[in-house]
Amino acid sequence: MQHPLPRRGLLAGLAAVPSLAALAACQVQGGADEAGASFPTRAVDFWVPFDAGGSGDLISRAVAKAAEKPLGESLPVTNKPGANGAVGLKELLAGKADGYTICLAVKSLFAIGPLVVDDPDAVTIDQLRIITTLTNEGYVLVVHGDSPYQTLDDLLAADSVNYGTTGVGTGSQLSAGLLFGLAGVAAKDVPFDGGGPTVTALLGQDIDAASLSLAETMPHIEAGDMRPLCVFSEERSVYLNDVPTALEVGHNILVDQRRFIVVPADTPDDVVGVLTLAFEEAREGGEYGQFLQDNFMERWEVDGMDAELHLAEATEQFKAQLDESGVTLGTGE
Template sequence: MKKYKFSLILLAMFVVLTACGGNDSAQSGSSETGKDSNFPSKPVELIVPYAAGGGTDTVARSFADMAKNDLGQSIAVVNMEGGGGAVGMQNGAKAKADGYKVSMVTVELLTLPHSGLAQFSHTDFKPIALLNEDSGAITVKADAPWNTLEEFIAATKEKKLKVGNSGTGAIWHLAAAAFEKETGAQFNHIPFEGAAPAVTALLGGHVDAVSVSPAEVVTQVQAGELKVLGVMAEERVESLPDVPTLKESGIDLSIGTWRGLAVPKDTPDDVVKILEESFGKTAQSDEFKEQIKKMNLGYRYENGEGFTKLLEEQDQLFANLIPSLKLN
């Protein structure tokens, strides 16, 4: 009888200990591998590598406010400016790979390393979603003698035309340089402190063309002051439906600026999947599309796979283009 009672006591102790261990696991929300099975179980940070109030920051804050419902957690935007985006993206690449720190990455993720201004690479991230894209566009004054890209290119071969951009080494300078390389056109590149001053110079007749985005000239186009000869996009842009893409003119070039979301490369696949599904739902919502339109930006969504393909293609483009410009 004593032996039987002792066995019952041991069995009871075993059940209690097992139950306690089970509670520990449930409370921690972790599997044996240490992954968070309840992700996300706390707020997520969204690193923006530029100052508060800018275009990228505004997109990030609008998206974060909408995405919290699909994600099930609040999303806090954290601005880490400096180095033309390098500081914030470097922090994002080196963050703990658990999904709780997401980075807003821009085309500078590709251009800065090839310009020798950053040590990271797009391979330091796992892409989650592309949120927007604004292509370059060849824009001239409404009364300019060229009405097609072919006429414009032919004119540059007779005399170098002055093309304004948003700064040496910035994306619209690179867009114009890529156009030159692809078509044989010849430009005198005129840098300005941003796209707006370049457009003002074009209106004043100080340059012959600009290579900035459609969003930055559409108001003047609608007012009859400027005309766009071609856009450097995969498809025609919604705001300028009658303007052909370069590819329609036989020029194999698509280049511009974009914004997307990414996490450190070692983030677990199950966490990446949750982020991709929830962020994808928000990015494809009518509410977010309408917000992008209100901001006069171009909308383009790609999931992680599509975003990765874009990064690989454009990284190769900039790897070939930027060293040839001898910017350093």
């Protein structure tokens, strides 16, 4: 992770001139040499590769706010949506690896994306370095409150099922697809454009079931408009303690969405260290904790190596299960 020498020399020269360095600080400069004790000397851009208003955007804003104090600089959030997060991450990789731009990333892009399309240009996790892990958001299989299906067994005994998904290559599609595929139920997926339209379709009873995140469903479950049948996490959700896991009722399916923050892989160690410490402290904040609770999210707080391992294992597990079930993502027609 060494930078080529000439660039180092140039930047050191720049940093030696205080006025120039100060000027540079409010524009585009910055670099490896400002690292360590002197990092950060200016705001750190926090990119969210998703639209404003979605879960990923909300978490980022909550954690960015909490990280301002420990980091000692502001972290303005910028949305860079496109291609399930790939557009923002590619732009991150094309920029400087100086720690002044950090980006949210999600598990589905790395663990499910490669199973949908074989894209040689796809962003891979080894191009990135995880500075902190944030959340684990479970999926819950729901039916309409008036649905005749009371339990998962009822649903799996149905002749045919239409299930909505939040899009191709999402955990929503994978979890429900594996469930019906492995159980041998004649089920057809109906992909919608995100969580909102899928919720609408389920409430309007256009579809029989859907696997959605807790944040998308809890208000409707509490209002009695949706009935949860199972969750796809390893253990029961703290927010839905009376709903069994798929595992408990005999279906070995573990799908969740996890979020973390990354920088390019060649970012200097000391810079990564500063960021990691700041976010560790940010995660302790009471407001951030309240935010997670309000949005039915669970904490996922492991170190970068464990996180990378988890992503790699999840990809292998999903691939094996897809092969076993005969389900294909993205070629459902």
